[in-house]
Amino acid sequence: MTARAPVAIVVGMESLGEDLLLLSIRPDRGRIGNADKIDFGLMGAELVRLAVLGRAEVAGERIAVVDAAPTGDAELDAGL
Secondary structure, three states, rough: OOOOOOOOOOOOOHHHHHHHHHOOEOOOOOOOOOOOOHHHHHHHHHHHHHOOOOOOEEEEOOEOOOOOOOOEEEEEEEEO
């Protein structure tokens, strides 16, 4: 019997950035609140997804790529 690499099953994480974007919409104005800062949140959401999948990790003050193989997700692959 050969050992298999662990498979990460992440439910609900694929829409993390979209959820953040929807939550940032101000209902009274119909616009994104803090539009100048939302990019940081969206980049952080992709980093969280990569970390949960075991593709990246935060070590001290640095972000390290653990596995640079394509994920099949264009946004995540761009982050790698």
